Amino acid sequence: LAKTTQPISMDSYEGQEVNITCSHNNIATNDYITWYQQFPSQGPRFIIQGYKTKVTNEVASLFIPADRKSSTLSLPRVSLSDTAVYYCLVGGSWGKLQFGAGTQVVVTP
């Protein structure tokens, strides 16, 4: 399983865009990149998944450069309710999710 490195924490104000970069230098050819979000006292929730270039859904965008050694989760115009821990996951096999340390995002008014 590819090791991931994320910032421990990030602070933002409401309405700003938050970009969280995850490093995964030893990503394998068939590995996908997945992000989960976890609110306090809740289980993680799937946000987005991608293999290369850019993926966008109603919640976030995921940017993956050509070398795939890093990826950036972009949260547009965050609100207070986006305060959570964001986990970057790379690879895995047969249902095994390997969570990294996660990034605590704190949004303030």
Add this chain to the structure above:
Amino acid sequence: DTEVTQTPKHLVMGMTNKKSLKCEQHMGHRAMYWYKQKAKKPPELMFVYSYEKLSINESVPSRFSPECPNSSLLNLHLHALQPEDSALYLCASSQEGQYLETQYFGPGTRLLVL
């Protein structure tokens, strides 16, 4: 319905007690999981059931005993736990347990072992 429910929400038990955690999903998923999460740490996989059979045991101590009575239910039986077992226990489910499947998590049971 994309909900995974877990009971109880909180549990306090002594080291000699026997208790069980319960998890239920009605999404028709055939894979179910138990994770353990310590404070300010990421979730760690404990067990995976696929089609009601135990497929992965991540070297979990025998004082944790999982059970999958049917495709909708998952139990975790606890016996002779240690204080360091205090944590949030999360249940999750997915379609079949294949790579890249989205896992749906319950809210967890917060366990305190005294």
